[in-house]
Amino acid sequence: MAITATGLHKHFGGVAALDDFSISVGHNEIRCIVGPNGAGKSTLFKVLAGLIPADDGSVSILGHDTTRLPAREVARLGVATKLQTPRVFPSLTVREHLGLAARAQDRVHRLLGLGRRSESSEADELVDDLLAELGLADSRDRLADELSHGESQWLEIVMMLSTRPKILLLDEPGAGMASEEKARTAALLARLSETVTLVVIEHDLAFVQLIAHKVMVMHRGRLLTEGSFDEISADPEVRLVYLGSTH
Amino acid sequence: MLVVAAIAAFLPAFISSYGVGLATRFMIFSILAISLDLLWGYGGVVSFGHALFFGLGAYAVAITLTYVGGVSGTLVALALGIAIPALLALGLGLFLFYSKVSGVYFGIVTLALTVIFETIAIVNRDFTGGLDGLYGFDIPTIWLPGLGIVELWGTINPFYVALIGLVLAFGIARWVTESSFGVIIKAIRDDEARVEMLGYNTAFIKTILLVIACAMAGFAGSLYTTVGFVSPALFGVFFSTQVLVWVGIGGRGTLVGPILGTVLVGVLQTYLSGQYEDIWPLFVGLAFLGVVLFWPTGLYPLLVHIASRSTSRQARTGIT
Numbered sequence: 001m002a003i004t005a006t007g008l009h010k011h012f013g014g015v016a017a018l019d020d021f022s023i024s025v026g027h028n029e030i031r032c033i034v035g036p037n038g039a040g041k042s043t044l045f046k047v048l049a050g051l052i053p054a055d056d057g058s059v060s061i062l063g064h065d066t067t068r069l070p071a072r073e074v075a076r077l078g079v080a081t082k083l084q085t086p087r088v089f090p091s092l093t094v095r096e097h098l099g100l101a102a103r104a105q106d107r108v109h110r111l112l113g114l115g116r117r118s119e120s121s122e123a124d125e126l127v128d129d130l131l132a133e134l135g136l137a138d139s140r141d142r143l144a145d146e147l148s149h150g151e152s153q154w155l156e157i158v159m160m161l162s163t164r165p166k167i168l169l170l171d172e173p174g175a176g177m178a179s180e181e182k183a184r185t186a187a188l189l190a191r192l193s194e195t196v197t198l199v200v201i202e203h204d205l206a207f208v209q210l211i212a213h214k215v216m217v218m219h220r221g222r223l224l225t226e227g228s229f230d231e232i233s234a235d236p237e238v239r240l241v242y243l244g245s246t247h
Numbered sequence: 248m249l250v251v252a253a254i255a256a257f258l259p260a261f262i263s264s265y266g267v268g269l270a271t272r273f274m275i276f277s278i279l280a281i282s283l284d285l286l287w288g289y290g291g292v293v294s295f296g297h298a299l300f301f302g303l304g305a306y307a308v309a310i311t312l313t314y315v316g317g318v319s320g321t322l323v324a325l326a327l328g329i330a331i332p333a334l335l336a337l338g339l340g341l342f343l344f345y346s347k348v349s350g351v352y353f354g355i356v357t358l359a360l361t362v363i364f365e366t367i368a369i370v371n372r373d374f375t376g377g378l379d380g381l382y383g384f385d386i387p388t389i390w391l392p393g394l395g396i397v398e399l400w401g402t403i404n405p406f407y408v409a410l411i412g413l414v415l416a417f418g419i420a421r422w423v424t425e426s427s428f429g430v431i432i433k434a435i436r437d438d439e440a441r442v443e444m445l446g447y448n449t450a451f452i453k454t455i456l457l458v459i460a461c462a463m464a465g466f467a468g469s470l471y472t473t474v475g476f477v478s479p480a481l482f483g484v485f486f487s488t489q490v491l492v493w494v495g496i497g498g499r500g501t502l503v504g505p506i507l508g509t510v511l512v513g514v515l516q517t518y519l520s521g522q523y524e525d526i527w528p529l530f531v532g533l534a535f536l537g538v539v540l541f542w543p544t545g546l547y548p549l550l551v552h553i554a555s556r557s558t559s560r561q562a563r564t565g566i567t
Contacts, residue, residue, distance in 0.1 A: 049444065075446035089437040096430045103427060104446040163445060 001060075002027045002167055002197040003048065008057035010043050010221075017043035018054065019221035030189065030198045032208045034232075035218035036241060041201045042084060044218070045169050048199070049081040050074035062166060076105060078166035082173065084201075086152040090145035094136060094155060097144065098127060101162035130158050134184065150181045157188070168192065171201045186210040205233065217241070248421075248503075252414045259403055267402045268474075273513045274409040275470045278416040280493045280505035282463035287491075288499030289424055290456045291436030295354040296361030297490050300332035300461040302481035304468025306368065307331045309381045309477045316385030318396060324387070328469030329462050336461035340454025347450075349439070358484065365482035380478030387473060405473035412470050413506075416463055420502050423459060432456050485528075492535045498545025507547050 003025040010018040017040040025031045033041050046052045048059060050071040058067045066074050075081070088097060131137045134154045139147070144155060153173060160168060173189065174182040182204070189198060189211050202208050208215060208229060215232045217224040219241050225232055232238050259267045283297045311324035339360075343353055368375045375381055387399040389408075399405050423429055434442045435449050443449050468481065480486060489512070497508020512531060519527035542549045 051440075051444070070443075071440075072443045072446050072448055075444055081444055087438055087441045089434045089441070091433050091437055092430060096434075099427060100430050100434055100442075101445055159445075 001025065002029070003059075003061055003199065005044075005048065005059045006057055008044070008047060008059070009055045010040075010047060010052070011055055016040075016221045018047065018057075021057075021218070021221060021223060023216065023223075025197060025199055027197055028193055028195070030193045030200065030211050030213045032200045032202055032212035032215045032229075033218060034202060034205065034208060034215060034242075035224070038220075039218040040221040041218055042171055043221075045081065045083070045171050045199075045201060048074075049079060049169055051081075075163070078164070079169065080160035080163050080165035080167070081169040082156050082160060082171060084171045084175065086149065086156050088144040088147075088152050088155050088159070091143065093141050093143055094131075094147075095140040097155060097159045098162045101159045102127075102164075104163050127158055127162050130161065130188070133188070134158065149176045150178065153177060154185070157185075161192070165196060167197045167199070169199050172203065173200060174202060174204055174207045182207055183210070205229075209233075248414065248417050252410060255410055256407070259406055264402045267406050269513070269517060271402070271406045271409045272471075272474070273510050274406075274413045275467050276490075276493070276513065277413055277506040277509045278467035278470070279464050279490055280497070280509045281416050281420050281502055282460045282467065283490050283494050284499055284502055284505045285420055285423065285463070286456060286460040287494060288501065288505075289429065289436065290432040290453060290460075291439075292349070292453060292457065293351070293354045293491075294357045294487075295491070296357035296359075296484070296487045297460075297464060298487040299357065299361045299364055299482055300336065300464035301468035301471070301486075301490075302364065302368070302477075302479075303332045303335065304328040304465030305471045305477040305481050306375060306381065306468075307465070308387070308469045308472045309384050310374065312384040312387060312472070313381070316388075318388050318390045320385060321387045321389060321399075324472075325466075325469050328472075329465045332465030332468070333458050333462035336457045337454065340450075340457040344450040344453045344457075349453075358487070361482055361484055361487055365479050365484075368479040368482055375479070378479060380476055380480075382476045384472070386475075399473045400475070405470075408473060409470055412466065416466065417502060417506075419459075419463070424502065428452075428455075489531075492531060494545075496535055496538045496546060498547035498549075501545070501547045504545045504547030507550075508545065511546070 001024050003023065006022045008018045008021045009016070021040065021044065033044065035041055043052070047054045050066060050069050050073065053068060058065065060066065061074065061079060062077055064077055066077065092100065131140070136151065136154060136158065139151070144152060147155060153176070157170070157173065174185050177185060186207060189200065192198065200211065212229050214226065215229050216226040217232055217238050224241060225235055225238060258270055262270070279297070279301050283294065286292045286294055286297070305328070308324040308328040311327055312320055315323060343356060348356065369378050371377070388396050389399065390396050397404060399408050431442065431447060431452055435452060439449050471477065471481070493508040493512050494505045495508070496512060497506065498504025512534070515534065516527060516531060519530050523530070538545060
């Protein structure tokens with residue numbers, strides 16, 4: 001398994017964001033996690049990424065116990081995380097983002113890179129292809145601050161890929177994108193699953209339908225149900241939680 | 248920068264020795280401003296007590312030259328003037344950044360340290376000269392091929408040492424900011440948590456940045472001893488505030504801006520302190536407020552903006 005988390009608990013005050021939640025994701029799978037606001041999806045991501053510790057339970061990623069590891073150590077195992085809002089660096093160019101990400105796994109002496117001009121860092125072939133595919137190839141010298149919302153989302157995804165990850169955790173990768181941009185993003189994620197394991201949080205069920213191998217529905221920090229997209233969309237309990245109606 | 252430095256090299260031929268002395272101080276203070284710009288402008292780490300490292304460098308050199316003289320004494324003094332601030336920065340970085348102390352809290356710690364070191368400099372009268380400061384230490388001397396032993400005293404020699412020091416500090420700062428390390432520190436300034444999520448140890452990176460900036464501040468302090476006198480005011484909160492003003496007015500994150508800010512405020516201060524002996528800091532404060540309110544990125548980016556607009560207007564006029 002790429003990811004195995006069991007018995008996760010996380011409370012904020014009196015609210016249980018995760019309540020005995022468990023998840024297992026196989027290699028090269030696209031797992032989608034859906035659920036209403038406050039279901040605990042983003043908290044789950046933060047726990048998996050090492051951004052916040054779980055109150056109880058354990059997390060194992062690629063065979064390593066990551067339950068108490070900080071975010072940078074989890075990242076160095078090959079886990080790239082994208083949180084809900086695009087988080088790129090406004091004062092860096094697209095090219096600098098890619099170089100920054102590509103060097104993230106380097107050892108200290110290379111990491112410091114004192115005296116080495118930042119432009120010399122190369123993005124790998126996959127990243128080059130993706131930049132061309134996403135229309136960012138001619139934007140290498142543009143600042144992230146000048147990019148549209150959709151372009152920023154893509155830049156963040158391409159930046160994550162530059163770290164050569166084994167697992168991608170994506171929180172709402174299609175948020176704020178036009179339908180055409182969403183379709184391109186879905187195609188991109190489907191292509192990535194050939195080499196990478198993906199766990200995706202998404203509200204847009206049409207987007208989920210395009211990419212998910214398996215869907216988990218969360219509600220109040222617990223697993224409500226899981227299965228294929230067709231199975232969960234036909235589940236009356238899911239319809240009740242999502243739409244407030246079984247009709 | 249090299250062109251400006253080459254032009255500046257002819258200044259002593261055209262201005263009075265008083266002017267040369269002032270220019271020397273402005274250049275030394277510019278090195279200090281550049282070092283703060285590395286930390287604050289590029290790394291987003293605000294130090295309210297950056298003068299502490301300048302003062303440490305100055306006192307390390309002055310105290311060493313009190314006991315050891317000559318070229319070798321000067322070299323030892325310079326090494327200590329750079330190493331002591333750098334070591335303090337290393338300790339601070341390991342302690343504070345690894346404890347997740349950042350933002351205004353880091354600034355407050357540096358401010359508190361400034362007050363502590365100022366007090367130490369005042370209290371240890373035998374060692375530091377107390378409130379009177381330290382003077383009468385051996386003249387810093389260097390050996391240059393073709394010139395032999397050169398005393399860094401008077402007006403001309405310190406001027407050229409400060410000029411070379413400024414070019415050197417600017418070059419190092421450019422080298423740092425344009426390297427891949429520079430990209431990491433700018434990214435940390437933008438979003439430290441995101442950099443950590445990529446796998447970087449941001450506490451380590453910020454510690455390295457702090458060491459570089461403080462070593463440079465110590466270097467500036469070391470050069471300051473060529474004026475022949477150091478005092479506890481070099482550790483003072485007021486001096487630290489002035490450095491922030493120089494960088495803020497000139498334009499942080501630009502390297503050139505802090506030099507511009509230091510020279511402009513220095514000239515303004517020299518003029519105003521002659522005219523309004525007691526209230527001149529008020530005018531400098533108002534100038535700072537004006538820049539922060541109306542052009543928060545500082546004067547240098549404003550000048551670049553004006554120059555680029557005027558160039559594009561000329562280009563448009565040329566076409567039509």
